[in-house]
Amino acid sequence: MSGVPFQLPTISTDADVRRAFARDASGLEMTADAIARPTTIDEVAELLREATANRTHVTPAGAQSSTTGASIVDHGLLLSLRNLSRIHEVNTDTRTIRVGAGAIVADVRRAAEAVGLLFTPDPTSEEESTVGGAIACNASGARSLRYGATGPHVRALTVLLANGDTLALRRPALEKNTVGYPVAHDPVEWFVGSEGTLGVVVEAEFALYTLPSQLLGLIVPFAHEADALAFVVAARRSTVVHPRCLEFFDQGAMDIARKAEGSSSWATGATAMVYVEETGAVEAHDAELPLDEWLALAEAHHAMAEDIRVYDSPASQHEARRMRHAVPATMNERGAARRSFGGRKVSTDWAVPYPRLAAALQVARRLADDAGIPRGIAYGHAGNGHPHQNFIAQDADQLRQIEQVVYATLREVIAMGGTVAAEHGIGKLKSRWLPLQASDAQQRVMRALKREFDPYGLLAPGNVLG
Ligand SMILES: Cc1cc2nc3c(=O)[nH]c(=O)nc-3n(C[C@H](O)[C@H](O)[C@H](O)COP(=O)(O)OP(=O)(O)OC[C@H]3O[C@@H](n4cnc5c(N)ncnc54)[C@H](O)[C@@H]3O)c2cc1C
Numbered sequence: 001m002s003g004v005p006f007q008l009p010t011i012s013t014d015a016d017v018r019r020a021f022a023r024d025a026s027g028l029e030m031t032a033d034a035i036a037r038p039t040t041i042d043e044v045a046e047l048l049r050e051a052t053a054n055r056t057h058v059t060p061a062g063a064q065s066s067t068t069g070a071s072i073v074d075h076g077l078l079l080s081l082r083n084l085s086r087i088h089e090v091n092t093d094t095r096t097i098r099v100g101a102g103a104i105v106a107d108v109r110r111a112a113e114a115v116g117l118l119f120t121p122d123p124t125s126e127e128e129s130t131v132g133g134a135i136a137c138n139a140s141g142a143r144s145l146r147y148g149a150t151g152p153h154v155r156a157l158t159v160l161l162a163n164g165d166t167l168a169l170r171r172p173a174l175e176k177n178t179v180g181y182p183v184a185h186d187p188v189e190w191f192v193g194s195e196g197t198l199g200v201v202v203e204a205e206f207a208l209y210t211l212p213s214q215l216l217g218l219i220v221p222f223a224h225e226a227d228a229l230a231f232v233v234a235a236r237r238s239t240v241v242h243p244r245c246l247e248f249f250d251q252g253a254m255d256i257a258r259k260a261e262g263s264s265s266w267a268t269g270a271t272a273m274v275y276v277e278e279t280g281a282v283e284a285h286d287a288e289l290p291l292d293e294w295l296a297l298a299e300a301h302h303a304m305a306e307d308i309r310v311y312d313s314p315a316s317q318h319e320a321r322r323m324r325h326a327v328p329a330t331m332n333e334r335g336a337a338r339r340s341f342g343g344r345k346v347s348t349d350w351a352v353p354y355p356r357l358a359a360a361l362q363v364a365r366r367l368a369d370d371a372g373i374p375r376g377i378a379y380g381h382a383g384n385g386h387p388h389q390n391f392i393a394q395d396a397d398q399l400r401q402i403e404q405v406v407y408a409t410l411r412e413v414i415a416m417g418g419t420v421a422a423e424h425g426i427g428k429l430k431s432r433w434l435p436l437q438a439s440d441a442q443q444r445v446m447r448a449l450k451r452e453f454d455p456y457g458l459l460a461p462g463n464v465l466g
Contacts, residue, residue, distance in 0.1 A: 060460060161200075364412075
């Protein structure tokens with residue numbers, strides 16, 4: 001099934017083009033036999049029909065920001081959806097927006113904001129990822145603490161199956177339904193998070209919401225990490241403050257963030273910090289935001305009060321988010337610098353129920369210490385119990401050691417009621433961990449869905465099911 005035994009004007013086998021699509025953010029490199037860059041849905045359908053007729057593997061790709069090798073492949077056709085990037089006008093009556101799969105997430109957000117509406121999916125990579133990728137990975141971000149991941153906001157999808165057939169799917173507007181198995185109630189759900197293995201998303205309609213009228217950002221440094229994590233738990237349980245995001249930085253992540261902002265001397269005694277965004281209670285839009293209550297909560301958890309920063313203007317809030325983004329971006333650069341030595345960044349994406357995060361981090365670091373490897377850094381969505389513990393493997397030997405430690409950590413995470421991958425999907429790099437989390441019966445249901453939509457197993461080989 002390797003090779004691409006048919007030609008179409010949208011397909012290139014040029015070596016430079018193939019190389020240009022050979023990397024994503026996983027640190028892996030895989031070169032497909034050919035790259036397809038269709039500009040219309042009809043061209044995608046034609047290509048899939050040919051691929052099925054010729055039993056050729058097809059791997060859909062958006063902007064290739066996957067951290068799990070999901071959007072690269074070492075054979076067959078890589079299908080780039082980037083050119084399907086149309087953003088239709090916002091429908092302000094229905095509060096929806098229809099977009100092509102290749103539209104960049106942040107561009108969709110800006111289109112909604114231009115008419116005073118909120119587009120909720122917010123992966124940190126929003127400037128370099130597509131909505132098709134966000135749907136296929138069920139991407140989430142800092143604000144998912146309040147709004148949830150991408151999936152719930154998808155109202156309708158146009159999906160092409162492996163054989164080129166079109167499915168136009170709309171979420172049922174029903175509030176109650178007892179007909180048949182719940183797994184079949186809402187076909188949109190089948191494709192959210194399917195990582196390119198069940199169908200090719202070509203268009204989507206998203207729900208939009210009222211933009212919050214006010215936003216307050218805070219960065220709260222702590223001398224002791226345990227206090228920072230207790231602050232996060234208290235903020236989630238509070239009825240007085242209403243965080244829409246609670247992002248944690250351990251010391252290593254904090255150092256990167258401070259350097260990116262050019263303020264390395266700020267809060268020098270801190271070992272952790274928490275970034276907070278507050279937009280007020282959903283039901284009380286114009287009420288004053290509870291700054292004093294946040295400061296009191298921080299003080300009650302022994303924050304370094306003098307060093308707390310308040311971000312109350314859009315420009316300063318943009319700066320704060322840039323600091324946050326600097327952490328994964330810097331780690332990606334560090335990982336890339338070790339590629340020629342057989343090393344790379346190893347990013348974890350596990351999550352536990354949020355009150356258990358402090359315990360899970362302790363276990364993860366103990367396992368690293370026991371193996372004699374650096375602990376890496378940990379940062380991210382503490383409000384969801386979801387940090388990214390990232391390591392830089394200096395060479396191939398250390399890579400093997402780190403992977404063993406990660407495996408041991410994931411077993412502990414599962415025992416704590418967690419997940420091995422909360423937002424990046426499992427792609428190729430992490431598909432071997434599927435059995436840690438999904439029972440045999442759950443895996444059989446997934447394989448049955450795969451057989452139903454892609455009977456020849458042509459789409460995204462190696463992703464999810466291995
Ligand atoms: C610096 C950085 C920060 C990140 N931060 C976050 C974060 O905060 N939250 C988060 O969730 N992720 C994050 N990611 C991971 C990644 O950006 C997301 O998973 C993103 O949604 C992938 O979108 P993409 O367009 O790059 O998709 P790709 O990487 O191109 O593809 C990802 C998967 O989606 C499939 N796919 C893509 N388009 C389609 C389509 N149209 N139809 C069917 N399948 C398709 C591919 O086959 C593949 O399986 C980050 C990555 C980086 C590098």
